[in-house]
Amino acid sequence: MGAEGGVRPKNHVTTVLVEWDGGWVIPSGEIRPAVRSAKVWRATRVDAQQRFNRIDYAVLGVYLTALVVMGAYFSRREKTTDDFFLAGRRIPWWAAGLSIFGTQLSAITFMAIPAKAYATDWMGFLYNMGIVAVAPLIIVCFLPFYRRLNVTTAYEYLEQRFNVAVRLFGSALFILFQFGRLGIVLLLPSLALSVVTGASVNTCILVMGVLATIYTVMGGIEAVIWTDVLQVVVLRGGALFAMISVALEVDGGFAGMFTTALADGKLDTVDWNLDFTKLTIWVVLLAWANHLVPYAADQSVIQRYMTTKDEAASRWAIWTNATLAVPASLLFFGMGTALYVFYKQHPAELNPAMESADAIFPWHIMHELPAGLRGLLIAGIFAAAMSSLDSSMNSMSTAVVTDFYLRFRKGLTETHCLRAARASTALFGVVGTGFALVMALTDIKSIWDQFIMILGLLGGGLGGLFVLGIFTRRANGPGAIVGLLASGMVQYVMVNHEWDHH
Numbered sequence: 001m002g003a004e005g006g007v008r009p010k011n012h013v014t015t016v017l018v019e020w021d022g023g024w025v026i027p028s029g030e031i032r033p034a035v036r037s038a039k040v041w042r043a044t045r046v047d048a049q050q051r052f053n054r055i056d057y058a059v060l061g062v063y064l065t066a067l068v069v070m071g072a073y074f075s076r077r078e079k080t081t082d083d084f085f086l087a088g089r090r091i092p093w094w095a096a097g098l099s100i101f102g103t104q105l106s107a108i109t110f111m112a113i114p115a116k117a118y119a120t121d122w123m124g125f126l127y128n129m130g131i132v133a134v135a136p137l138i139i140v141c142f143l144p145f146y147r148r149l150n151v152t153t154a155y156e157y158l159e160q161r162f163n164v165a166v167r168l169f170g171s172a173l174f175i176l177f178q179f180g181r182l183g184i185v186l187l188l189p190s191l192a193l194s195v196v197t198g199a200s201v202n203t204c205i206l207v208m209g210v211l212a213t214i215y216t217v218m219g220g221i222e223a224v225i226w227t228d229v230l231q232v233v234v235l236r237g238g239a240l241f242a243m244i245s246v247a248l249e250v251d252g253g254f255a256g257m258f259t260t261a262l263a264d265g266k267l268d269t270v271d272w273n274l275d276f277t278k279l280t281i282w283v284v285l286l287a288w289a290n291h292l293v294p295y296a297a298d299q300s301v302i303q304r305y306m307t308t309k310d311e312a313a314s315r316w317a318i319w320t321n322a323t324l325a326v327p328a329s330l331l332f333f334g335m336g337t338a339l340y341v342f343y344k345q346h347p348a349e350l351n352p353a354m355e356s357a358d359a360i361f362p363w364h365i366m367h368e369l370p371a372g373l374r375g376l377l378i379a380g381i382f383a384a385a386m387s388s389l390d391s392s393m394n395s396m397s398t399a400v401v402t403d404f405y406l407r408f409r410k411g412l413t414e415t416h417c418l419r420a421a422r423a424s425t426a427l428f429g430v431v432g433t434g435f436a437l438v439m440a441l442t443d444i445k446s447i448w449d450q451f452i453m454i455l456g457l458l459g460g461g462l463g464g465l466f467v468l469g470i471f472t473r474r475a476n477g478p479g480a481i482v483g484l485l486a487s488g489m490v491q492y493v494m495v496n497h498e499w500d501h502h
Helices: 055-074 080-090 091-121 132-149 154-162 165-198 199-249 253-262 281-297 299-305 311-345 357-368 373-408 414-439 448-471 477-496
Strands: 018-020 023-028 028-032 042-046
Touching: 028 448, 042 253, 055 199, 055 373, 080 199, 080 373, 080 414, 091 199, 091 299, 091 311, 091 357, 091 373, 132 154, 132 299, 132 311, 132 448, 154 165, 154 373, 154 448, 165 199, 165 299, 165 357, 165 373, 165 414, 165 477, 199 253, 199 299, 199 311, 199 357, 199 373, 199 414, 253 311, 281 299, 281 448, 299 311, 299 373, 299 477, 311 357, 357 373, 373 414, 448 477
Parallel strands: none
Antiparallel strands: 018 023, 023 042
């Protein structure tokens, strides 16, 4: 939506926005206390299709085509399951680190964190810093186990430490978690992209699901990692440029943006309340343990630092990811705050039809950035979702083939195993895309909250299995499974119990 004449009314108060003649009218209003404007502003909605022009479509097409070409290129090197699942252990540490970061980044981070900061504050910022806090623990306590045991999946360790039942239970739990994640990482960006591009939600889901499945089936983990590297560079660079463009549009630049946000309580980061049902400091500190899940028990992450040549390179990969998390969190939370200040000063630019804040960043990209750049950033959002999707598909395939198929079927040829790996990857791509299409028909009010709930209920206990195995010697297999189930039930009660705050 743009103001007539291309000029924005600033800070008009004591007036109302009136719908009239296919648009909206702001009849005068005070520009400062006791001083009224003589101007009447008329705003009209500009369709996203008019904003997304041929240059943007060309950029998007080139980007998505490049992902498929990369898959085709790396397919020539996939001769064995070791190539398909571990890239022959030839990935440089910096690429592995960027890929870990890119997988954790995803479209959820790129859109939901700015949306949360736009709508609320920075209460989730300290939670993200848990990545840095747990990195030394991962490097010292977990990484050596995986590298020295020379495993393909993390769950092979569970069999060596406990028994085969714990291995299969842990692997199955991971697969279920990834299955739920597939739908979310496809649906969230599709909902937002449909608003800003005019394409249907189903179309966005199908484009991302089909393309990600194609290049992942062809190129395996090697294609996944190098497409992640490309995606990280584009998204971080694009987000930084968008932040600068917002600062140039608000009164006082960065300083004015900070002053306004601080005065409105948008920079609050710590809640000292003892309410454990909210994101208080105590909940955040306890929730840091959740960061052990992806780096100690999530096959999609562990698989990446197993693709490097040795343990030293894996350590550098983990530190690369942890180091990138700090400026990235500042950037994405800052982007949400910047958008809040921008639209507070320019309310006529907001989309009145936007029902959720999840689409606020894509909307800003489409309506405030120049042609070409907005196409690249929208392509980056597609790629962000696809990078999470391809990681899940490849890691789920690795778990199914290694922990179930090869565990119980001996004497298979390498060709047969590679064919099974590709077939299972394709199957998960189809199932994940279908799951997202089904989710699009359901009423999910907060996709971010759904993601956190799944992570807590399923992932937290899985991480606890590895902690139990590495740091204790008395625990046995049956006890580990009982503890895992008890963990899930306790968390379920905590989430659903109506606490009396009086």
